[in-house]
Amino acid sequence: MKSETLPGTASFEAVLAEHGWAGLHATRLEIFQMNLGRLCNMACRHCHVDAGPDRTDQMMSRETIDNCLTALDRTEAHTVDLTGGAPELNPHFRDLVDEAISRGKHVLDRCNLSILLVPRFADLPEWLAERGVEVVGSLPHHRRRNTDALRGDGAYARSIEALRRLNAAGYGRGDPRRRLTLVSNPAGAFLAGKQCALEPEWKAALARDHGVTFDALIALNNMPIGRFLAWLQESGNLSGYLERLLGAFNPVTIAGLMCRNTISIGWDGSIHDCDFNQVLAIPAESPAGKVPHVRDFDPVHFQQRRIRTARHCFGCTAGAGSSCGGALAD
Amino acid sequence: MAGYYHPEQLGKFAEIAEGHPQLAEQFFAYYASVFAEGALTGREKALIALAVAHAVQCPYCIDAYSQACLEHGADLEQMTEALHVAVAIRGGASLVHGVQMLEHVRKTGM
Numbered sequence: 001m002k003s004e005t006l007p008g009t010a011s012f013e014a015v016l017a018e019h020g021w022a023g024l025h026a027t028r029l030e031i032f033q034m035n036l037g038r039l040c041n042m043a044c045r046h047c048h049v050d051a052g053p054d055r056t057d058q059m060m061s062r063e064t065i066d067n068c069l070t071a072l073d074r075t076e077a078h079t080v081d082l083t084g085g086a087p088e089l090n091p092h093f094r095d096l097v098d099e100a101i102s103r104g105k106h107v108l109d110r111c112n113l114s115i116l117l118v119p120r121f122a123d124l125p126e127w128l129a130e131r132g133v134e135v136v137g138s139l140p141h142h143r144r145r146n147t148d149a150l151r152g153d154g155a156y157a158r159s160i161e162a163l164r165r166l167n168a169a170g171y172g173r174g175d176p177r178r179r180l181t182l183v184s185n186p187a188g189a190f191l192a193g194k195q196c197a198l199e200p201e202w203k204a205a206l207a208r209d210h211g212v213t214f215d216a217l218i219a220l221n222n223m224p225i226g227r228f229l230a231w232l233q234e235s236g237n238l239s240g241y242l243e244r245l246l247g248a249f250n251p252v253t254i255a256g257l258m259c260r261n262t263i264s265i266g267w268d269g270s271i272h273d274c275d276f277n278q279v280l281a282i283p284a285e286s287p288a289g290k291v292p293h294v295r296d297f298d299p300v301h302f303q304q305r306r307i308r309t310a311r312h313c314f315g316c317t318a319g320a321g322s323s324c325g326g327a328l329a330d
Numbered sequence: 331m332a333g334y335y336h337p338e339q340l341g342k343f344a345e346i347a348e349g350h351p352q353l354a355e356q357f358f359a360y361y362a363s364v365f366a367e368g369a370l371t372g373r374e375k376a377l378i379a380l381a382v383a384h385a386v387q388c389p390y391c392i393d394a395y396s397q398a399c400l401e402h403g404a405d406l407e408q409m410t411e412a413l414h415v416a417v418a419i420r421g422g423a424s425l426v427h428g429v430q431m432l433e434h435v436r437k438t439g440m
Contacts, residue, residue: 146405186400193403197371201403219403319401 125169
């Protein structure tokens with residue numbers, strides 16, 4: 001469902017204007033984000049991508065990956081952000097990581113953690129560690145209840161075991177070349193907590209309860225799109241959640257919104273301002289007026305584009321804000 | 331309007347200033363200071379508020395601080411433990427009065 005059909009009257013662009021912003025425009029491109037496909041070994045209830053084990057038809061091809069690498073070479077992006085689905089399930093994942101590392105890029109693997117327990121990926125913690133890949137692992141909550149509520153029974157236990165394996169490979173122990181970041185999402189129609197307050201609590205709790213460690217916590221709001229939107233509608237929480245996002249609008253978050261320093265490439269090579277727009281099939285602004293494709297990437301135009309917004313953008317500006325890098329304000 | 335409690339009234343709390351703006355302003359400033367991070371964290375204060383909300387049986391406060399606890403990263407188990415603190419104190423407050431009963435019985439009985 002497109003966010004334009006959601007109830008409520010506030011326009012994101014109008015609220016931006018109230019705070020002195022004449023639309024959103026790009027800043028220096030820093031993050032080259034690639035969605036390697038929607039195939040996933042999990043089917044989390046909050047997944048905005050609607051990923052799952054049945055999404056075998058939407059996988060980034062080797063040709064598109066090569067197009068991405070060509071485009072990457074035409075940018076100054078310092079980070080390659082690999083997402084999915086489970087990006088590791090793309091058959092070209094390891095080749096792509098090696099290509100990005102050979103270009104001197106910082107690589108992020110947005111990992112659902114449980115994939116590391118699949119036997120054929122058992123070597124992945126060591127493999128990633130050898131290359132200095134940052135693992136950004138999804139863990140909705142540091143306790144079982146809210147994690148299993150979003151990810152299914154047993155997901156918490158599997159995640160903890162995956163963290164143990166990452167720790168054994170040197171991750172999460174303060175080594176900048178083996179950085180382990182956890183991502184928390186609320187298990188319901190409420191905003192994410194303040195990550196600066198949550199991080200010490202999470203570190204203490206996971207160390208005390210399971211003897212596992214990590215380096216940093218990112219706390220993100222759930223966007224009212226995809227499976228989470230369907231749940232909001234079914235549970236009668238949609239209006240209340242949208243009011244909560246609108247009421248918590250924080251203008252301090254605008255300057256650091258991820259869409260401003262990111263290019264988001266869909267599994268099919270389409271170019272978007274962020275992966276939420278990608279899911280909603282909102283392409284980045286294109287001079288030809290057609291869906292821009294990474295094989296035709298024009299870095300000059302991309303840098304000058306106006307970012308396309310819709311109502312779901314209030315999810316990134318609520319409270320402390322949310323970006324792929326975490327909160328945007330104290 | 332039938333009944334006394336209406337959830338939408340929580341969102342109109344600030345309108346209480348209509349009858350006496352100065353007192354309302356002072357109250358809300360004090361309230362904000364109380365819930366600011368201090369020697370206790372915002373999460374700890376939200377859990378205390380949730381427990382007190384049940385003790386004073388304020389439905390507005392229960393809604394507000396259930397949400398606040400969730401947004402401070404608490405889960406149902408932690409919130410329920412906070413609730414039981416209120417329950418224990420309320421129960422204990424009744425039970426400890428039993429000592430008065432006991433002493434009365436001891437004094438007047440044979």
